[in-house]
Amino acid sequence: MSSFKEQFTPTKRFNTIALALMVVGLIAIVALYFSTHGSGIAEADKPKQDARFWASLLQNSVYFLLVVNASMFFICATTLAWGGWQISFRRVTEAISACVPIIGVLAAIILLAIAFGDNHTIYHWTDTHHVHDDPVLNHKKGFLNKGFFATVTILTVVLWSVLGYKLRAMSRQLDNNPLPSVEAGKKYMWKNTVWAAIYIIVFSLTIMSSIPWLWLMSIDAHWYSTMYSWYTFASTFVAGMALIALFVIYLKNKGYLELTNTEHLHDLGKFMFAFSIFWTYLWYSQFMLIWYANIPEETIYFKPRATGLYSGIFWFMFIINFIAPLLILMSRDSKRNYTIIAVVAVLIIFGHWLDFYQMVFPAISPDKVPMILYDFGVALGFVGIIMFVTGRVLSKHALIPKNHPFIKESVIHHT
Template sequence: MANRENFVAPKRYNTIAIALIAIGILSTITLYITAGSKDDPHQQARFWGSLLQNSVYFLLVVNAAMFFICATTLAWGGWQMAFRRVPEAISACVPVVGVIAGAILLSICFSSNHEIYHWTDSAHVAHDPTLDHKKGFLNKGFFATVTVLTIVLWSLLGWKMRKLSRSLDENPIPTVEGRKKYMWNNTIWAALFMIVFALTVMSSIPWLWLMSIDAHWYSTMYSWYTFASTFVAGMALIALFVVFLKNNGYLEHTNTEHLHDIGKFMFAFSIFWTYLWFSQFMLIWYANIPEETVYFKPRAQGEFSGVFWLMFIINFIAPILILMSRDSKRNYAVISIMAVLILFGHWLDFFQMVFPSPMTDPKTGVTHVPNILYDLGIALGFVGVIMFATGRALSKAPLVAKNHPFMKESLIHHT
């Protein structure tokens, strides 16, 4: 075990990560030249919409890894300890992706282009009763303050949880009372993270960053829907790194029992996401209230209908058919393929959440689907950033938290 206790990133791994980052930068530059640099605000929105979609999606996905750590910590669960350093390393990406996402969000908010966030146009708000009614919440000052505070708190609390975990690597706790105190300290900090998470991801942040793109639309389920989408994608990302490390001879104590439980999370939250998707869609469509159905018209029946139903097939039909059986959740190849599908499917979900409004020409009222290849290229850039940052985080600490009080529970875990 001594030789495989610390991760050393293969040269090919870093080469792929850097190549993906290069593809992302090239795609961003190309999209800026073809759309972002134009004088037409509608074309500029094409560029900023892509940056918004990708940065917010991947930020919420990597932050979901710390949610998983804190949720299992509060439950005093030990089964995940054999691979806990994987979600810890993924969560270390939050400050990196958070800076990128924060810069993009603030640039959109304070720019002179109001095609994405209509509520940033004070003249328009003054003549729009709905936006005027929401201006206490939808205003630049509140948006900037909450955005910066949220990213900082996610980063700091995540750092504290990782620090607590790594503090035992060289300093095992010899007494029972000391272990109890350590677990209580972990529980307190995990609870603080969960409070912040509840006040942001599960409520205000999706309203500000995403739902306010369609500021006339209402949905009380939107934040939970966004959470479910990014949490299942976060579990898929954890699964990919676990399989990658296992295939390279690491994570000796992680076995098919642990992979099975990760697969359960992927399956269960795919169903939970579908429940929220159907509840939101069915209730709004059935009520047939114009203020609500305006959101789903271009998605379910308009130009984005192909993307809308494709992501439903990927995010629900595929998991329920493939991940239902016990054997499929214990198969490295199946889990890996499904993890990639889930990450892509929920990326498509965010694509159709962001683009219909900015891609509606204000002069003609015509909505069109942008060339998705640019967006995929930028997405690959974020994948490269996450690969590189996670690899660095994995190499800075032992891959097994062997001195954790609950490590034994993980070693004997059986599902």
Template sequence: MSTVEKFLPTKKYNTIAYVLMAVGLVATIALYISTHGATGSEEEVHRSHARFWASLLQNSVYFLLVVNAAMFFMCATTLAWGGWQIGFSRVTEAVSSAVPVIGVIAGIILLSIVFGDNHTIYHWTDTEHVKHDKILNFKKGFLNKGFYVTVTVLTIVFWSFLGWKMRQRSRSLDTNPPATVESKKKFIWDNTVMAALYLVVFALTIMSSLPWLWLMSIDAHWFSTMYSWYTFASTFVAGIALIALYVVFLKNNGLLPAVNQEHLHDLGKFMFAFSIFWTYLWFSQFMLIWYSNQPEETIYFVNRIGNSARQSPYSGIFWFMLIINFVAPILIFMSRDSKRNYTIVTFVAIIIIFGHWLDFYQMVFPAVSPDKVPSIIFDMGIAMFFVGLIMLLVARTLSKYPLTVKNHPFAKESVIHHT
């Protein structure tokens, strides 16, 4: 089988993608109509309007971080001089190619919320309220529109540009393979430097400031030093699951000849390990806050699981999310054979992507709609738009370039890889 095959999306594939996007657009319009036609007190109207923007925020940020996790995986393995992933690196590149498009969509949504006149999602955008709020006034050096906009725009630009540079370097091997040992060493070194630069940006954004601004500031009085790592773990394992889905899909279509069960096994181990890592962070954050029992910290979990004085409507989602993000992967992926089975890997990957979508749901909505759980059907419908969009963007990239990088200095390591 040729190693320069390209993926040509079928009519059925494109139809499914367009249908999902259409469903998402219909859900968005329906949600806008239902929320902007609300009547009642001023607070009720504001919360109703915010419910629409919260859904857009949750979905756009979640799927942006998921596709961006693919480039983190690519750069982390590059920095480690890994070779096993080269066989499916074009899949990783294709998933990461969705970052600029989804980044622009997410950026528009986030900036629309920040500069809108509804302060239900981000209380700190209300300057008059901040003046009379001791905690928010103390945080205004960080929580302000100027800093938020600067970090958001720069982040999306840097992610898009550095990701594009990494993909361009990989594609250059197709037409300009390194011919000598020295040129191979130079390619590996330059690639390592570029990957390291990306990881520095990633560390300064996802692993520190960005989740604080985009998500944690929705509950502006609350804070957690583990929040950024928690967010990273949630989206990274979902990103690996998305890569695994495309590897299985392409293998089922007779493509990716250099990829076998050994590679799938390692992807399964990543999903297994980072599901446990996510749970470790979840437990650590929860346990420390529960143990200290300080009202300014426990309020976050009271809104999500309730306590003896107050029942939370989100408690069912909170515990269900924990079950499918931890219990399901660890039980199903416990054995070696399960991580090599296409059907099981596909099933667990879908569970993980949906489970961490629910995780983001419970991050956002308890602060926006604390008294009742909004109809999640609308939010799942909007998620379908991003799923369809990712399908189109990934397919477009896969169809442009050979699926196997045959001239990479570490290509042989991927071919002979075994676990």
């Protein structure tokens, strides 16, 4: 393995693009702020315009935080399964997950600023006077309150960051310290399994339950769905797999990841295909059954999205996230083609970004669809952060975990 490129060296173009995207994001945030806080805005419209600014930051920070966090979930899920096929590109998933503390801090600041601010347009339940006169919100105040929101938000970001750091550190400790025996390998894998299980428990209590309720579903506090958290998970996990595939393809095209081959790409393509179908199943179950039941307090969520001003985004998002992956990735050959996987991965990441857009903005701006170019500019800023941080982490550690007990299984992997 000594002849392999064991360390990534970011090119000047890579760093330039990452920095340029971050600059674009900053410009978009500044432009959005001045467009929503200008002197020509009527006094009555100022709360809505201010909420429109914060909603863009909320949508982008939460979406990209959950997408990069999906990498650590993937690591832990495959660790619990004692899977070895993914070890050849494990350092890619580790590097992406290293973005969690940075984007997590940004998201936490944004979320807490919204919750503790004077504008209650996004989170109606933060207005104590309104809650007192609203039977539904008053009933939920034990859960929807600033103290609980802040505690869970901070605790979640800290736990994701600390556990992710621990799992990455355990992986890197083998780079210069090979395991002396088979028994030592078993102990190492058991230790990894325990820490991965702890992370999965935290993940289940956050992403698969409470966090989507607090950060996203509480924007429409009078509505609820028992499938919302799973729906959010499916959306961000498939986007996370697409992000992993993009970095793997980029590194392969640059001559890195020699142990990663078409078989591994095929499996990443299968994940993208399968979870696009899974997301669609949850989308159908949440949307169609509620719509068919015609319960006013439930259908009110979908009315502006499916038939109102946001219907174009709603159905376009469905086409990108389901129809495109279904038709393009159905064949075996397409899942083994670098160009096709890269194109579909970009579509999936953008499509689920649109999904989060229509999850947030119909409640914030029901009478007018905001200029989406501002929000897309902010999204490019987060993409720049992910590129920059992932590239730096990849450049600091070996790309191939050659001393991992399962590396041989990954080398001989065949689908």
